[in-house]
Amino acid sequence: MSKRDYYEILGVSKDDDEKAIKKAYRRLAMKYHPDRNPDDEEAAEKFREATEAYDILTTPEKRSAYDQYGHAGVDGQSGYGGGGFGGGAGAGGFGDIFGDVFGDIFGGGGGRHDPSAPQRGSDLRYRLDLNLEEAVHGTTVSIKVPTLVECDSCHGTGSADGSAPVTCSTCGGHGQVRMQQGFFSVQQTCPSCHGRGTEIKNPCRKCHGDGRVQEQKTLSVKIPPGVDTGDRIRLSGEGEAGANGGPAGDLYVQVSVRQHEIFERDGRDLYCEVPVSFVDAALGGELEVPTLDGRVKLKIPAETQTGKLFRLRGKGVKPVRGGAQGDLLCKVLVETPVDLTDRQKELLREFKESMEDTQGRHSPKTNSWFDSVKKFFEDFKN
Known part of the structure; x- marks a missing residue:
């Protein structure tokens, strides 16, 4: 059976930080802990899954490997032993994980940690x-x-004077104090030594x-x-x-x-849009286009249509992890002229009239589109 996604198990996203992951794990651990669900195999399995996911996603190196390669990148790396829920877990096992998350409430994993x-x-x-x-x-x-x-x-x-720390008088060096709350006896971090188990009699003035x-x-x-x-x-x-x-x-x-204001990156390739006058698009021409290494000449063939992609090989990005350098893809945008003079408008009208008898030859896509529209309406009537 394939393993479930660790982020899905904890109910967090890939953008969540360690604090959010810890909060999500605390909620699941309290819900599915075996002590609260005796003889419940399903709860035990969910608890095991959550603990394993927490271990992987709160260890930066393991999380990075998991994000890049999935379960294949972390198989065998989980610190959770999976063979029980008591204090017998090995170093980095469940005892340490549970103590890390619930230390302030349950005493840091049963006192195994030396403050x-x-x-x-x-x-x-x-x-x-x-x-x-x-x-x-x-x-x-x-x-x-x-x-x-x-x-x-x-x-x-x-x-301040280099003297060695002395045993905390409040907790006796344990780093924890026991408090009675109703029927429960709860261990908490010692308020005097803050869990260290020792006190400094003459603290440094700079670092207190x-x-x-x-x-x-x-x-x-x-x-x-x-x-x-x-x-x-x-x-x-x-x-x-x-x-x-x-x-x-x-x-x-x-x-x-x-x-970037000009380029858009997609992995090793770069994209940019190149405006071209309708005269150059119709007759052909040569343009200067920018690259991250300087300007290059781009030849525009005659009868180039808007949306046409031109590939400039080797003008993209050299990947940080190795491999061939990518390309720069230039997308042509044929630009309609604006702010025309009366004479220019007159020339365009003459140009349009000169094409009326041979429109189908000069604008094949336009005629094809109108033919499709005509057929659509005929089918619609039937």
Whole structure:
């Protein structure tokens, strides 16, 4: 049986961010959790599907592979073990997933997480708007990204005097406190240490004991030739600084190409519309047309009709992932003259009169169309 689409399982779209995916998974997990549906195989299967989809779609590398190749790109990569719902799931398994989503309510997956352990910093996303020329030819841009960086005053320790953190007096180092709410005993993040399990007695004045400070980084990003809207560029280690000495996350630069006033892009090909005077269309001529590499001559044969496509090979886009360069397709639009002088109008009337006896030869499509209209009305009467 083929697998269902992960976005369909969670009821989200491909444009939704991690927050929306997490919210959708929380709703399904609460509904189909085995503890709330004992001996219900259908609920258990839906819970398993939702957990697997959540794991794939909240891991940037897995989501990128899934978006590009579907299930074939992530087979065997799901962190969900699928063999039960208790605490026995392995690293990256269901216990970690469920704890990540419901940690504040259920105690972070049963206390398996060490709040004082080094934690990887969050990944960041930055939308980069480019014009078509920059996207096709490639460029280097400078971007400013607000992020958390290691505090240079305490070197990430959070302590003003370099002293080691001490066990939190409120939670006893667990990072969680238990609260009684009616019949239920609920674990919540410790309000004193915010889940760390430790306290800093003499916090750094600059970062207030967090070890990280908000800062705007300026980065130089090299854009390869041929990128298009939706492409992502990963800058490893340029995300938020990790907590407790953990590694920094990554920065994902999301490319968005602005609409061009002349060209329209379709993959590796470019399209443009070329206005042609009705005289040049009838008699033939030569025009200069623009390309992203400069101007080229386009020969217009005599009797060219509006809508005719001319292909200029190799004047399109070289794909970022390799392959042959695309083409430029020019669509002819025969332009009706406007703001005519009296003499010009008189010449056109003379021209029209000169064609009256041989109209069928000069305008075959017009006659064909009128013949079709005549037949249509005759059939309609019958």
